[in-house]
Amino acid sequence: MADLTAAAPLTTADGRPLKEALARAQRRAKTRAFLLVAPLLLFVIVSFVIPIAQMLHRSVYHDGFSANAPAVSAWFAANPPGTPPDEAAFAALAEDFRAMKAAKTAGEAGTRVNYTLPESRSLFTKTARDADRLAPPYRDAFLAVDPKWADPEVWQAMRSSSSAYTSDFYLSATDFRHTADGGIERVEPRQRIYVYLYIKTFVLSGVITLLCLILAFPVAHLLATLPMAKANLLMILVLLPFWTSLLVRTTSWMVLLQGQGVVNETLLSLGLITDSGRLRLINNQTGTIIVMTHVLLPFMILPLYSVMRVIPPSYVRAARSLGASSWTAFRRVYLPLTLPGIGAGALLVFILAVGYYITPALVGGADGQLFSNMIQFHMSKSNWSLAAALSAMLLAGVLLLYWLYDRLIGIDNLKLG
Amino acid sequence: MAEVSGRDAFVEFEHVQKSYDGISLVVKDLNLTMPKGEFLTMLGPSGSGKTTCLMMLAGFETATHGEIRLAGRPINQVPPHRRGIGMVFQNYALFPHMTVGENLAFPLEVRGIGKDEREVKIRRALDMVQMGGFVSRRPAQLSGGQQQRIALARALVFDPELVLMDEPLGALDKQLREHMQFEIKALHERLGVTVVYVTHDQGEALTMSDRVAVFNDGVIQQLDRPDELYERPKNSFVAQFIGENNKLSGTIEKLEGSRALVRLSTGEVIDATPVNVRETGQKTLVSIRPERVEFKPEMMPKDAHTIEAEVRELIYMGDILRARLKVAGSEDFVMKMRNTLNQTRLQPGQRIKVGWHPADARALDPV
Incomplete structure (x- = not known):
């Protein structure tokens, strides 16, 4: 058989090469498929590819002087x-x-x-x-x-x-x-403000991602193991932040975290802090971390949940029956199986956090500002080229991270839902 | 098989009950004693409590009441990983992120066994299931049958004395399943491990087991050797569940020793062996195996009662011929005949008389 196929290319009954016949047979289906995705493709090109190209162009091009002088x-x-x-x-x-x-x-x-x-x-x-x-x-x-x-x-x-x-x-x-x-x-x-802020933005995003992971993991596990009816109820609670206006959420965080706010008053009445030692939880870096962790938490829970839901309980049971303590079974079997979800959630949260600007602008105060706030500042001052250069740096950072992720974990292991 | 005494009991269930919701019992007062080295199958329809029993033995479910003992030691409070029980799961549960070798090394690593000894044991276990060349493959690269073998090797690699199998062959096709049945049976005999096997496939239960426990509704209906179970079912459920059966309902006309005369609802009288009927006039369901039904007078005992039958359908099945008869108003009375050279070929519509040895008809409880 192998000799035969190597000797002469296969042909159909009427003598046409098989490859050509196959391409002909599939052409219609392929054209149809292309036409179906064409509107989206056009939309993506017009609203995403072109603006990004334009932004990158602006960051290296300004003819304000050369054209006029x-x-x-x-x-x-x-x-x-x-x-x-x-x-x-x-x-x-x-x-x-x-x-x-x-x-x-x-x-x-x-x-x-x-x-x-x-x-x-x-x-x-x-x-x-x-x-x-x-x-x-x-x-x-x-x-x-x-x-x-x-x-x-x-x-x-x-x-x-x-x-x-x-x-x-x-x-x-x-x-x-x-x-x-x-x-x-x-x-x-x-x-020297930009490099410092750039590094700080990535470090803070890392901290927020880590906090999200720590908080989301047990919740996602609970969601994945609860009976469907209860899981759906809990899912509504998880998604609630999505349905609430950002300003309402931020305002309630202000009520909770401010100097005279609920958290400080509670700690004070419990005698854990003194009146002069009230915690500064908002309008600074701490505020940015707390509120952004809350805002981005669902983006960590959902990919984790979608991965955990399809891990059969028999894996952990098998590990336990083979002699692993519950911690060993978790560490050696369950955790590695959730890695695609952890990777997807972490990448999603991190990339969103790096580019976030509304929350830091509202609750960040002076030292809780991120790189995006600087981009926004220059845009408001019409310095488009510098804003574009800063944006390009941010984009480069994210792409680098994406590349690292692909090298370390593999992008095909990503599972977003 | 003689009753197992408490002394050489290896696995014991004593008055075990299990409830998930506090309203109903999934397992009702289970008592079971297994000697070392036995192959016991828990057989029953889904929801009969067999898997729950297995999970209680493995430690993944706790008994609501009663005691489970392993080698004389109560294990109700022992966590699963300290029980030292090997387990084969329905979908194999091979860890997908580890190679075959790592899967097999897992139980040895958590037991702190050194690398050299591990490798010896892994090699031995893989050779045992003829999978020696697959150490570095991933489970996803293996076929269902190969995964099954690896799962088996993993459950045996740490030399457990008890192995539990939860419908391990359920996902395989028929031919492979039958082949694996023999392999598992052979392994059991070679290693002498005690096996508790759960299945809903009665054929599997009969071919593999030393004893079979038939579960229904949280209760063991009968615990017996396969041949006893097939030939002498103790109640209608077991008779219906194990193999094919013809049932005829009627009342006891006469009861003398090991013989009973049963008058069917349509008026005919047939012979039967009383099993769980006690007095005349009692309602009963008589069960007869299709292969024990005869239509040639010379094959029946001289004084056997015969009954009118009309051939409705004949099915050629290769090794046997299967006739569907109309008997006593019922349309689905089945008779099986061996396909021999000079077997009489019946025709649809033909009227015959059928009968059987009284020992083959068992008068059971009415359903």
Whole structure:
């Protein structure tokens, strides 16, 4: 048989190759299947793939300066970095400023330079107002408007803004900046906020994931072993947070956790804390952890439950009958079998936690803010490119984690429900 | 088999009762004594309490009342992992995240047995079930029959003296099931372990067991050797449950020693052996095995009563011929004939007279 198939490709009765005949026979079904998923595919492309691509593009692209100041941009392109600005450079700049005044775009260009060197925008708007009075010799004319035009840092900032594609936003997002001579250095320790916040976000998300796992495991086990009617009732309680408005939930957490709140009053009346030693449970990092654990708990319970429900009780019984104590049976047999659920739940909760911003914004206070809050802050300030760069970092972190998970546990072991 | 005395009893149930809801009893006053090395099957329909009994013995259910003893020691309070009982589960319950070797090593590891000794035992257990080459496979890569063998090897690898089997062959196809029955039986004889086997398949119970306990409604209806059970059922339930049976209902006309005359509701008189009837005039259900029904006068005792029958249907089954007869108003009276060279071939519609040896008709309690 094997020799036969190796010698000649199989054909159908009328002599056509079998593969071709099979493809023909399946074409209709395949076309149908594709048409059925086409609307979703289109939706995903329009609402997910394109926006993400656009976001990634924005994080490296900003033409606010290069489009509005083409002449000086051309001068930057013609001269290597570190060249001190000569009269030609100032002449090009003056030409650009006259054009910008006419088009009222000096603010836009200034905004772009401002991202690289703070307080540059006002320099641009101020100079644009006086653009008509700029006359040769241009260098002196500019210095007459503002002596800052002699500052090499201003020119370095304009140079890095002069090409539409730039790594400036990623530098800012990782607490670096350009130096006057074209190099890179870390910003002053006081201004290093993003990397710290990035690490903190991942650590806090890890803590929240761990807390969710510890709380969810027994609940999911109970759900999986209870009779159906009771399990359904309990499931409603688990899902209740989903059906409650986020604001209502947050408000009730405030009632519970604040200084004069239920938790503190109870502890006080039990004599466990003193009046001056009231616990600070909200508007700080603790608040963020408590409330986010609560919000994300169902995302841990559901995958765990779906995995535990299909583990036959006979596995643990078998382990027990073979001589394992209940702890050994749990550790060696039950726990490994729930790993797909633990993995799915942990990945889900962690990824949601890393990108969460409403809860930390409401109950996080000053030190309970996460990375997403920073993205939101820059978006509200219309610094889309920096927000995009920060988002891309977050995305990269999550993808890295996903890759690690795939390497360690295997993505096909993931069971979401 | 002689009654097992308390001295050499290995497994004992004494007045064991079990209730799950506090309203009804699943097991009602169970008394059972097993000697060492016996193969005992608990047979019964689902919900008869047989699996509950097995689970109580394994330690996964607690007896509501009564005492269970293993080798003379009460084990009611002993947790399952200290009982040292091997168990084979219905769906094998092989740990899917471990290889065959790891599955077999598990009971040895938790007992703190060293690596070298473990490997010897694992090899021996796998060879015992002819699965020596499968150490590094995962259960999912094995067929049902192979998984069954591994489950068996795992239950035996730590040399337990008692092995429980909960419908272990239920998921296999017929041919494999029959093959495994012989293998399990052979293993039992070779190793001399005591086996408690639960099944609802009466054929399995009859072929494998030393003794069978027929359960119904939480009570052991009869505990006997397979041949006794088949040939001398003590009540109608056992007669109906084990093998095929013809039933004829009537009243006792005459009762003398080991013979009874029964008048059927349609007026005919037949011979029977009284089992659990005591007086004339009592209602009874007479049970006769299809293969013990005769239609040739020379095969019956001289004074046997015969009864009119009409052939309704003939089914050719290869080794036997099966005739469905109309007897005493009932349409489903079955007679089985051996398919021999010169067997008389009956025709549908043919009128014959059937009879039997009085010992083969048992007058039981009416249902």
